[in-house]
Amino acid sequence: MELTFTVRHVLAGAALLGVVGGVLGSFALLRRQSLLGDALAHAALPGVCLGYLLTGAKTPLPLFAGALVAGLVGAFFILATVRWSRVKEDSAIGIVLSVFFGIGIVLLTHIQKLPAGNQSGLDKYLFGQAATLLADDVRLMAWLSAAVLAAVVLGYKELKLLSFDRAFAASLGMPVRAAEVGLTLLLVVAVVVGLRTVGVVLIVATLITPAAAARQWTDRLGWMMALAAAIGAASGIAGALASATVPRLPTGPAIVLAASAVLVVSLLFAPRRGMVWAKLRERRVAARIRRENLLKDLYRLGESAGGWGGFAPAPLLMGVRGQTALELSRSARPLVQRGLLERAGDALRLTARGSDEAARVVRKHRLWELYLTRRLELARDHVHRDAEAMEHALTDAAVADLEHQLGYPTVDPHGRPIPPPPAGRTATAAGGEART
Amino acid sequence: MSALLGPTGVVLLVGSLVAASCALVGSFLVLRKMALMGDAISHAVLPGIAIAFLLSGSRSPLPMVLGAGALGVLTVVLVELSHRSGRLKKDASIGVVFPALFAVGVILISRYAAQVDLDLDCVLYGEIAYAPWDLLLIGDRSLGPKALWVTGGALVANLLLVGLAYKELKVTTFDPELAAALGFSPVLMHYLLMSAVSVTVVTSFESVGAILVVAMLVVPPATAYLLTDRLSRLLALAVAIGIASAVGGYWLARWWDASIAGAMATVAGALFTLALLLSPRHGLLARALTHRRLGGRLADQLVLLHLGSAASAQAPATLRRRFGWSAARLARVLRRLESAGWVDRSAAGLALTPAGAGALERTGSRQLAHPPT
Amino acid sequence: MSPDTATATLPPAIDDGEAAEREPAAAEAAATADATAGAAVALEVHDLTVAYRTQPVLWDVDLELPAGQLIAIVGPNGAGKSTLLKAVLGLVKPITGWVKVFDAPYRRRRSWVGYVPQRESVDWDFPTSALDVVTMGLYGRIGWLRRPRRAHRETALACLEQVGIRELAGRQISQLSGGQQQRVFLARALAQDARLYLMDEPFAGVDATTERAILTLLKELRARGRTVIAVHHDLQTVAEYFDHVVLLNMRLVASGPVETTFTPENLQRTYGGRLTVLTQAAEALLRRPSVDRDEAASVRPPGAP
Numbered sequence A: 001m002e003l004t005f006t007v008r009h010v011l012a013g014a015a016l017l018g019v020v021g022g023v024l025g026s027f028a029l030l031r032r033q034s035l036l037g038d039a040l041a042h043a044a045l046p047g048v049c050l051g052y053l054l055t056g057a058k059t060p061l062p063l064f065a066g067a068l069v070a071g072l073v074g075a076f077f078i079l080a081t082v083r084w085s086r087v088k089e090d091s092a093i094g095i096v097l098s099v100f101f102g103i104g105i106v107l108l109t110h111i112q113k114l115p116a117g118n119q120s121g122l123d124k125y126l127f128g129q130a131a132t133l134l135a136d137d138v139r140l141m142a143w144l145s146a147a148v149l150a151a152v153v154l155g156y157k158e159l160k161l162l163s164f165d166r167a168f169a170a171s172l173g174m175p176v177r178a179a180e181v182g183l184t185l186l187l188v189v190a191v192v193v194g195l196r197t198v199g200v201v202l203i204v205a206t207l208i209t210p211a212a213a214a215r216q217w218t219d220r221l222g223w224m225m226a227l228a229a230a231i232g233a234a235s236g237i238a239g240a241l242a243s244a245t246v247p248r249l250p251t252g253p254a255i256v257l258a259a260s261a262v263l264v265v266s267l268l269f270a271p272r273r274g275m276v277w278a279k280l281r282e283r284r285v286a287a288r289i290r291r292e293n294l295l296k297d298l299y300r301l302g303e304s305a306g307g308w309g310g311f312a313p314a315p316l317l318m319g320v321r322g323q324t325a326l327e328l329s330r331s332a333r334p335l336v337q338r339g340l341l342e343r344a345g346d347a348l349r350l351t352a353r354g355s356d357e358a359a360r361v362v363r364k365h366r367l368w369e370l371y372l373t374r375r376l377e378l379a380r381d382h383v384h385r386d387a388e389a390m391e392h393a394l395t396d397a398a399v400a401d402l403e404h405q406l407g408y409p410t411v412d413p414h415g416r417p418i419p420p421p422p423a424g425r426t427a428t429a430a431g432g433e434a435r436t
Numbered sequence B: 001m002s003a004l005l006g007p008t009g010v011v012l013l014v015g016s017l018v019a020a021s022c023a024l025v026g027s028f029l030v031l032r033k034m035a036l037m038g039d040a041i042s043h044a045v046l047p048g049i050a051i052a053f054l055l056s057g058s059r060s061p062l063p064m065v066l067g068a069g070a071l072g073v074l075t076v077v078l079v080e081l082s083h084r085s086g087r088l089k090k091d092a093s094i095g096v097v098f099p100a101l102f103a104v105g106v107i108l109i110s111r112y113a114a115q116v117d118l119d120l121d122c123v124l125y126g127e128i129a130y131a132p133w134d135l136l137l138i139g140d141r142s143l144g145p146k147a148l149w150v151t152g153g154a155l156v157a158n159l160l161l162v163g164l165a166y167k168e169l170k171v172t173t174f175d176p177e178l179a180a181a182l183g184f185s186p187v188l189m190h191y192l193l194m195s196a197v198s199v200t201v202v203t204s205f206e207s208v209g210a211i212l213v214v215a216m217l218v219v220p221p222a223t224a225y226l227l228t229d230r231l232s233r234l235l236a237l238a239v240a241i242g243i244a245s246a247v248g249g250y251w252l253a254r255w256w257d258a259s260i261a262g263a264m265a266t267v268a269g270a271l272f273t274l275a276l277l278l279s280p281r282h283g284l285l286a287r288a289l290t291h292r293r294l295g296g297r298l299a300d301q302l303v304l305l306h307l308g309s310a311a312s313a314q315a316p317a318t319l320r321r322r323f324g325w326s327a328a329r330l331a332r333v334l335r336r337l338e339s340a341g342w343v344d345r346s347a348a349g350l351a352l353t354p355a356g357a358g359a360l361e362r363t364g365s366r367q368l369a370h371p372p373t
Numbered sequence C: 001m002s003p004d005t006a007t008a009t010l011p012p013a014i015d016d017g018e019a020a021e022r023e024p025a026a027a028e029a030a031a032t033a034d035a036t037a038g039a040a041v042a043l044e045v046h047d048l049t050v051a052y053r054t055q056p057v058l059w060d061v062d063l064e065l066p067a068g069q070l071i072a073i074v075g076p077n078g079a080g081k082s083t084l085l086k087a088v089l090g091l092v093k094p095i096t097g098w099v100k101v102f103d104a105p106y107r108r109r110r111s112w113v114g115y116v117p118q119r120e121s122v123d124w125d126f127p128t129s130a131l132d133v134v135t136m137g138l139y140g141r142i143g144w145l146r147r148p149r150r151a152h153r154e155t156a157l158a159c160l161e162q163v164g165i166r167e168l169a170g171r172q173i174s175q176l177s178g179g180q181q182q183r184v185f186l187a188r189a190l191a192q193d194a195r196l197y198l199m200d201e202p203f204a205g206v207d208a209t210t211e212r213a214i215l216t217l218l219k220e221l222r223a224r225g226r227t228v229i230a231v232h233h234d235l236q237t238v239a240e241y242f243d244h245v246v247l248l249n250m251r252l253v254a255s256g257p258v259e260t261t262f263t264p265e266n267l268q269r270t271y272g273g274r275l276t277v278l279t280q281a282a283e284a285l286l287r288r289p290s291v292d293r294d295e296a297a298s299v300r301p302p303g304a305p
Helices: A005-030 A034-055 A060-084 A089-113 A135-154 A156-164 A166-171 A176-198 A203-215 A221-245 A251-269 A275-305 A314-321 A325-337 A352-374 A384-390 A396-406 B002-031 B035-044 B046-056 B061-084 B090-113 B120-125 B128-133 B146-164 B166-174 B176-182 B186-225 B231-256 B260-278 B284-309 B316-323 B327-339 B354-367 C025-033 C081-088 C130-136 C150-162 C178-191 C208-223 C235-241 C264-287 C291-298
Strands: A341-344 A347-350 B135-138 B141-145 B343-346 B349-352 C041-052 C055-066 C070-074 C096-101 C113-116 C196-200 C227-231 C244-249 C251-257
Touching: A005 A034, A005 A135, A005 A156, A005 A176, A005 A203, A005 A221, A034 A060, A034 A089, A034 A176, A034 A203, A034 B035, A034 B090, A060 A089, A060 A135, A060 A176, A089 B035, A089 B120, A089 B186, A089 B231, A089 B260, A135 A156, A135 A176, A156 A166, A156 A176, A156 C130, A166 A176, A166 C113, A176 A203, A176 A251, A203 A221, A203 A251, A203 B090, A221 A251, A251 A275, A251 B090, A275 A314, A275 A325, A275 A341, A275 A347, A275 A352, A314 A325, A314 A347, A325 A341, A347 A352, A352 A384, A352 A396, B002 B035, B002 B128, B002 B146, B002 B166, B002 B186, B002 B231, B002 B260, B035 B046, B035 B061, B035 B090, B035 B186, B046 B061, B046 B090, B046 B186, B061 B090, B061 B146, B061 B186, B090 B120, B120 B186, B128 B141, B128 B146, B128 B186, B128 B260, B135 B146, B141 B146, B146 B166, B146 B186, B166 B176, B166 B186, B176 B186, B186 B231, B186 B260, B231 B260, B260 B284, B284 B316, B284 B327, B284 B343, B284 B349, B284 B354, B284 C041, B284 C096, B316 B327, B316 B349, B316 C041, B327 B343, B349 B354, C041 C081, C041 C227, C055 C081, C055 C227, C055 C244, C070 C081, C070 C208, C070 C235, C081 C096, C081 C196, C081 C227, C113 C178, C130 C150, C130 C178, C150 C178, C178 C208, C208 C227, C244 C264, C251 C264
Parallel strands: C055 C251, C070 C227, C070 C244, C113 C196, C196 C227
Antiparallel strands: A341 A347, B135 B141, B343 B349, C041 C055, C041 C096, C244 C251
């Protein structure tokens, strides 16, 4: 594609919007002010219209100034309402959002009825149209963006403290009220920068969505803001280009969909936090628990039969926990493969190694039961459920510690023998992994 | 029917019906601190309407209501899922879900429906002015403006809901745990309410558009919230204020030749601001006065206490130093106490009069309040 | 609504125009002359009254708290305990009354006071590390709009070391346990290197090991001549942990050394009828010899350090 002026403006505008939106959006997201950004965006509309009415100008400055002032007025109204009346914050945001927007629509429709009003181009502020950006617009956006970013870099640690622990910041002497006003001002500027490109209705997504996506990838605020800026810029450019090439595709929605797609991917696939990985981890753990339970069941059956030589038929095993044949064989298969179980048709039996492993699990279970009854003085019939869960979670070090504390017991609260530690391991107390 | 009312009458009636329906369900949204879910739903139903329109090829209300209802439920479900995943806070969940859905709706309409009567701007602020002429035709007979039927139906539905489930709505709003203990299901009420909001939103869509539905849902109930403490009165007031906003908005729009829906929202906002300032119980003015009175009463009592336990007359400067007050503040307090005849100022200083000592006795036991329960 | 359990952003009472902490000129002159760490009185409160909207939270509170001791503030919910701390720090504006820290208004003694807020007042999901949080305690020394230097980083690490979690410095705070989070807050306060520490429920919701570690830290602070004023929720441990106790229920009920002030009569007056159950439980516990508590505390759950 030829880099015409239009395209260059589009790209520049979208990139600026993305960067500033991502940076300020990170703060809004963390301070739980996502929807405040939405209200400020809607509140900007009457400001834009008033700017036009008062100056009649088509240059961007008075319109941007109007949007800025209106945004600040809206923010003040929300703050005042919440602080000085019983109306709650969500209602206050909803009120400012809809009423200011309503006023804006009144002004807009009024302007459109005026003689020159039809060419005002103000309706572009509703859904955005990046293709109409002029050099003047981009230049103003660039200046505003630079100012915002400079302010954030300069006051980074203060803004971070303010967002994390406002009371502590105040105790250190930070003028928190002024700082919050300042941060709100920066947020309004970020909104104003994106106004022509995305429109008032959807600008909240350019603030919040990239920041929410970035949060999934990192635990450091600095990186989060940088990544949010990058995602914002990328989706801005993608959306703006799509809007410029595909007919009848407004810019705002295109950008929002691009950013939302990135968010969905981040939510699902980000390392560690991604929902897909979390689900897989969950499955793995659940499978391990099922396998250990199977070993334990076989052990117990063997105990009551007086020995572990016999095969336990599948229906018997299924009956212990109400499993289906499919579930049983799914748990059994890896155990057979690892040589812990032997199979004869439907029936299963522990191998020597298998019974060692089973003994390990049973040991944990019974030690924990003993701990609960002796130290926490729980009743004997109350401890089984808890031990069923804990036996899979105790580490070897924890078990050794437990044994040491209980004085190397040999019998559990129900009178059953506690299997001895596997040969070769000494019972020394060691630091465990459990959290303090 | 339109002959009876005339176009103006139809518009006013439709506006009032919309306002009343919205006020009924919106009151519960406000009380449950879910005003922004109303905002979210009102944006997110757009793709549902667009899809219904594209699939059915017409603008008949039934498919639109169904489409919007489905989207409303989808919105709530998506927001809950995002929030429950633990990776997004509640406000962020709302803030990412509804713009995405709204964007889908806008794209569908721009690309596939722009030429066929579904104007994009009207999505935002409706076209109530056309209501009198958009008639419901069954065969050859006209049953009157479609909007009257649709919005009237919504109002009836909401009245039924609030009327029949009043107790359940009340308990689940103010004390969800008690509700669960009593056997009501807060979750069921939640989804019921959200569905009602979705239906209300879509039936109001054509009249006032997406953003302004939010105004009707939130602003009159919030105004009523500032004026009363009783749920039944709140509902009635919200409906009345909503209708007043609708009617007032219409005339404002006529006068200024501007969007009717926008004007309705503006009037609603003006009424809210009035209540915010002037509400006798909860308004800013009332609060400031009460606060001043409380501060004054406290100050009076401190001085009485102090003088009461002093052995001799006290110089004003001593009192000022003790309390850290400015001269003006002390003067105000003393003026009150002296004019009540409780404090006597002489050359030696300030002292309690016998009447003052009596007042101290009385106020002492009342003001030294018991610990709050 | 109980302001004590409100979030940290308690809105200040509306000021009617008179700065309530304006103090007379004479006292000010005296204060500057005597503002040494050797001052015997750490905190002075006079006629302090704070109201939230129209509901009084603190009423006519007069206090004089000695320096160099561990002081507990106890009282029922909504009694104004957290509000008292916030009023000292200037976070809420009183209707009447004033506060002096080491004989001067708080704003002149800012660097002498360290603050440990309630753990729930903060969103622990915030993307920041333990070290970053501790460094925040040094912002007063680093200066506004300046970058932390390596020396500051070392100091912050040393504070983490003091509370025993140096190895968690780079850890994201949401991955820390409750006890570890509390230690991070304490490390941050230590970084402030204050003479007076104001702590809001430092022992709430921590495990036994952390509780012992915190107590050891407080005793060290006292040994170094520092003062600690802590809102405390656990009546059973007041007498054991603290030297001085303030009983508060909107009004001051009593303030004094723990041996003479922490009595059943004063507790009854503070807690009203609600103390009946507490008293019986407390008496039952007090009857068992204290040796039992130590023994019970020494049985650690397996795997704990």
